[in-house]
Amino acid sequence: MEKRGRLGKPLSSHTPPATQAAPRKERRPSMFEKEAYAQILRERLRESIHDVQYVEPPFDDSIADIGKEWKSALAKLKFANSYRMEPLKKFQAHTVEIKVQQVLTESLTDVKYDQKVFSHLSLELADRILLAVKEFGYHRYKFIIKILFIQKAGQAINVSSRGIWDVAWDSWVAAKHETESYVALALVFALYCE
Numbered sequence: 001m002e003k004r005g006r007l008g009k010p011l012s013s014h015t016p017p018a019t020q021a022a023p024r025k026e027r028r029p030s031m032f033e034k035e036a037y038a039q040i041l042r043e044r045l046r047e048s049i050h051d052v053q054y055v056e057p058p059f060d061d062s063i064a065d066i067g068k069e070w071k072s073a074l075a076k077l078k079f080a081n082s083y084r085m086e087p088l089k090k091f092q093a094h095t096v097e098i099k100v101q102q103v104l105t106e107s108l109t110d111v112k113y114d115q116k117v118f119s120h121l122s123l124e125l126a127d128r129i130l131l132a133v134k135e136f137g138y139h140r141y142k143f144i145i146k147i148l149f150i151q152k153a154g155q156a157i158n159v160s161s162r163g164i165w166d167v168a169w170d171s172w173v174a175a176k177h178e179t180e181s182y183v184a185l186a187l188v189f190a191l192y193c194e
Contacts, residue, residue: 085194096190097175103186104184108184111179142193143191152181
């Protein structure tokens, strides 16, 4: 009985003559060889983007020329990857809330409701709150500040926000200032950027 292959064809007992082998690719050097290990490291360093440049200001040129050189040098800077996955200092909502409340009360004392004034005041207030929050020194956090002025006219209002964030590092703060004619609400969202 003869043996059959996969497709039902009989298997031949003889093997075809050896064909010429294709030229072999050059073998990659082993990382355990001293010379090869140094070469591998050089290749990896060449491919990475961790080159950090530092430019010293020239001492003999005029001040006008220094500014031009610094601008051109800053445009070429590359920074190293830090691979930091968590902040050095976590956002502390209770301390920020106290500061935001303080800024609200200082800025809005004896201010009457006026639609035209509040459109500009909301931008100024957001800038003041942003500067106050940045003084805490939370590195790699991005802040979103939302200011709402609501006139009291016997109405109800619902304010909601939605977003995707990391529960471990991201947080938010709300502060409220209320008078007879309006309610001011400040929302600060702190988002950690890896």
